Amino acid sequence: MEEHDLTPLIDRLLPRMQADLAELKANSAQTSADRKPVELDQQSVGRLSRIDAMQQQAMAAAQEARHHGRARALEAAIARVDSGDFGWCADCGDFIGAQRLDLDPAIMKCRDCAS
Template sequence: MTGDRARLEEERLRTVRRLADLRGDYRGFVEASKDSNADDEHDPEGTTIAFERSQVGALVRQAEAQLEEVDAALARLAAGRYGVCVDCGATIPAGRLEARPAAARCVACASTRR
């Protein structure tokens, strides 16, 4: 279990850092749009500030969801339920946990939830 905890803690740290970077990027887009009176919706040179802000906002939400998943996995580890599918109770294969340390479901249950 020590390896599992280390892998989850590493995943959590990586996600927290990514989230901090993304939030900084988002704040930058918000600040850029406040300081500019340019009509970026009609800029022929590329994407708009609003589009970029929307894209980064989506990435922030994804990182927040990932952090919640990692925290839930750490809670399952503390409760002795890590590596057990939350839907069917089957053991989650080690390879799946290695690839997705926060996985809460076995492959069969994860594929039916889509």
């Protein structure tokens, strides 16, 4: 394993990861109403309006699932910072690379292991 001083990299990326995580959690709270089941009320809502509402609900649920996955990845990256494993490939143990981590701080694998 090579020697790398990750302190400047972590100092730059950790606030970004924490801000992204906070934003994802805030967006999740703001859009919770969009993911609620669509009620069947044929007196006030027509069939096409209900289908449209169900489609919007499904898209909101899919977006929430993507956001939840990203939040879990960011939480895991922050945990790796705390444990001292941040920046090292989960498969081979080599340094992932500063440019790769700049693109996605939650990445867990080096270029060779990811391909």
